[in-house]
Amino acid sequence: MLALATACVIGGREANPEDWPGVVSLQSQQGRNIYHECGAAMISAEWALTAAHCVETIRIDSDLGRAVQYLPDGRGELKRFGPLQLVVGAGTLLETPKDATFPVDRIVMHPGYEAGHAELGNDLALIHIVGRWDGPLSRLDGLTGRSPDLSVPETEVVVAGYGNTEEQGSQEEGFNRTGRHVSAPSLALMEGIVPPVDPQTCRQQIATLIDKYGLDEEFAGVSIDPALQICAGTGGTDSCQGDSGGPLVARTWADGPVQIGVVSWGLGCARPDSPGIYMRVSAYSGWIADVTGIEPDLDTPPAHHPEYDRPAGRETGTEDAGD
Template sequence: MNKRTTRLAILGAAVAVGALAISTASLPASAADADPGINVVGGTPADEGEYPWMVRLSMGCGGSLLTDQIVLTAAHCVDATGPDTSITASYGSVDLDSPDVVDYQSEYVHVSPTYASSGIDDWALIKLSEPVADAQLLAIAETGDYDEGPFEIMGWGADSEGGSQQQYLLKAEVPFVPDAECADAYGADLDPDTMLCAGVPEGGIDTCQGDSGGPMIARTEAGDPVQVGVVSWGQGCARPGYPGVYTQVSNAAAEILAAADELATVA
């Protein structure tokens, strides 16, 4: 299974309801040989302001604002830990061509040490060169209370497996897939301690190419969003029997928050 570097878009017709996409970055073990697609197939266009913490990254990935100067994304979307001024983060509208979109340049990247050594814990942080004006932030799940869905996925990725990236942000809802069921599809490539699966058995709803690094969210009892997953990998886009695989944020939350605190001090 290839990672969803282009992973989340939502299938559709006139309004580009498309499919999310998976990155083609390195995956765990044999997963690296699988297909590079996964998308929000079967979704609908997001309303302006519905997911105000969403960020589009110039390498073709998504992300979310963890702080006003730090983006949470997938490790397979970036290179190594260290100074990096090559990434542009676009923020401010569901329409990437909107005049409300503001571009921010990266300053430093932190890659999950576990991902760098073993290919699991697929998350990374990007520090921007300046704070985002009027930033809206997305809280991350620090416990597993919301890890069984239902979930919302969103992104600007391909509108079909191998398709084009989207101008407008697309969204969809997907149910939780238990570890045992997900392992039936992916075998030893699935690490249930660090990965979370979501999708429908018959396929048709998923993230896709260009959605890697974007968030999967659940809702608290009060209706507030909380990030439970990072779009990571899967087999194709919205294929029957192959759910999307997401980095399980609750498992890595303490390390993510500690890294963000440290990154905030990096000059």
């Protein structure tokens, strides 16, 4: 089965949430059960950024003014499932501080997004929380941060999430401290390095896969626009189901992470020559600023010095002095 437009991290490792400022688990609730649905990232005290396809079936309850998840029944009709909540900064979904859990009262999908077709692009949405998140935020390339040069060895391009750790992975389950049953593809936050793939190669690989899987009719007219999308992942490590909407960052040990993309879609997970497709956040910085009121600040320093491993060949306190 293809992981299309629903893209834990496959081939990754357990992540330190401090290395992922503002990382979010978007969750639905039903009774005492909690279900991880998608990823996202807090980009201001009141707004999170995710993928539009993650919120297609969410509605705002007119009486309560809160977001509710609806799911299709056997006839394809949407039925109320339960309230939506947003949890920030969790290393494991079994331990989520109360002050990091928020209801949602507004969702703004990009006006160019076509429902049910993440592969056609504009796959972005903004989520407004009830309350304020006073913790670290994801710095957005082109709005509140500057991406480092992706071509130099010191830069890692990395994705994180609570999604599948294998393409046909099953749900992980457990009970949190309040006794609620929690279900997610991965209860732990995972991360994986996904090298960028140049646009021409990406287009060729996607076209080959569309033909190989017999998706020519379904994907008629689909193309990768490098101005709006990023291709990343050369096989072995990839985002997958449950990671959709989560952050793709470029980071250096010295300067910390800057979010350059949002997990959108892919054909399979971690398959050779099958890159993941991410929305390029810098291309949408104007729209994000208009909706959220975030003021551009490209020189915001990171909130902390990250603790993740340095790229191979770099030793603590040493730099190449040149030839």
